[in-house]
Amino acid sequence: MCIFLNGAGIMILIYVDDLLIAGKSKNDCQTTADQLAQHFEIRAMGDVYEYLGIRIFRNREKRQIFMTQEAYATKILHKFGMQNLKPAAQPWKSDLTIPSTWTVHSDEQKSYIKQTGSLNYLSAGSRPDITQTINKLREANAGPSKQHLEALKHLWRYLSGCPALDIVLGGKYNPRDLQLHVFADASFASELGTRLSIGGQVVFLAGAPIYWKSKKHSLVFMRSTESEFCDLTLAGIPALSIAKLLRELGFHQSLPVVMFTDSLNAKATVLNPLNTARTRHIDTQYKWITDPTSKGYSKLEHVRTTSMVADGLTKPLLKEGHQNFVRMLCLQMRLW
Structure with missing residues (x-):
């Protein structure tokens, strides 16, 4: 995919032979299209309805934009014969644990890879509610175990119960207020085999997750504290890049960009200019966050764990926890 910007605040997305023009007004977009038509053969399709498998609906009365992959989710459910499963309340089976080493079911590998690949595209496009689960399942693409196959089946059960969860931009949010809000969280040493931590980051714009x-x-x-501290860098880098893109498009981004963490110790570590002794063993790339914070480009705020949106990106959640995660992500079903 290629992204082009011009001085008039117009963004052009190009993927193979599909082109999407975005701007502040229809007139600006039409002028850009006319200019492109002077050099290339293009066919105007009107207002965007679908792009890269993501369908877009507008509720102009409430100033909302709905982005959904409902058709794609339904398609893959039928493709793999999972459309008639009993629905599940959360994507990960609560009593299932993946062993650190496992016996491979090689005869299931090809089908397993096809299924995780299809689900990963759905996760990356519009369904952050399944991201943590599908990432865990993709680790076994080289050869799934019995537990992986059971977890995959449960994920299909969850998807069969809610194929239509939309990302909703706007609504109660002021359309002129496009200030970013960033959440970062980490699950400490949660990988039993390696004791690696899992980090989760989510960036909100106009009340909806965009990254x-x-x-x-x-x-x-x-x-x-170290895992939470390092995750702030992993969230800060894309957040400041997105803020720069919005400024280039003409949408003001007041600094600092607010970043939320549920770790008071991690916040104190970033803000402490004398923390070098305690964090000397941490790779340089993870200490990047201290520089933009000290210069006022980013700002850290503390939230309670129950309000940490990124928590569901770091570990499996039970039914009530996952439902709260979906609510905090502001994923909705269209009622019109």
């Missing part, structure tokens, strides 16, 4: 990630850290940390 999310769940990934193992590359270092084994000795304290939970």
Whole structure:
């Protein structure tokens, strides 16, 4: 995918032969399209309805934009014969544990890879509620165990019960207020085999998640504070990049960009200019967050664990916890 910006606040997304123009007004977009038509053969399709498998609906009365992969989710449910499963309340089976080493079911590998690949595209496009689970399952692409196959089946059960959860931009939020809000969290030493921590980051714009990630850290940390501290860097880098992109498009981003953590110790570590002795063993890349924070580009705020949106990107949650995670992500079903 290629992204082009011009001085008029127009963004052009190009993926193979699909082109999407975004701007502050229809006139600006039409002018850009006319200019492109002078050099390339293009066919105008009108207001965007679908792009890269993501369908877009507008509720102009409430000033909301809904982004959904409902059609894609339904398609893959039928493709793999999972459409008639009994629905589950959360994507990970509560009593299931993946062993650190396992016996491979090689005869299931090809089908397993196809299924995790399809689900990963759904997760990356519009479904952060399944991101942590699918990342865990993809670790076994080289050869799944019985437990992985059981967890995959349970994920399909969850998806069959809610194929239509939409990302909703706008609504009660002021359309002129496009200030970013960033959440970062980490699950300390949660990988039993390696004792690596899992970090989760999510960036909100206009009340909706526009960036999310769940990934193992590359270092084994000795304290939970270290894992939370390092996760702030992993959240801060994309957040400041997105803020820069919005400014180039003409959408003001007041500094500092607010970042939320549920670790008071991690916050204190970032703000303490004399923390070099305690964090000397941490790789340089993870201490990046201290520089933009000290210069006023980013700001750390503390939230309670129950209000930490990124918590569901770091570990499996039980039914009530997952339902709260979906609510905090502001994922909704269209009622019109």
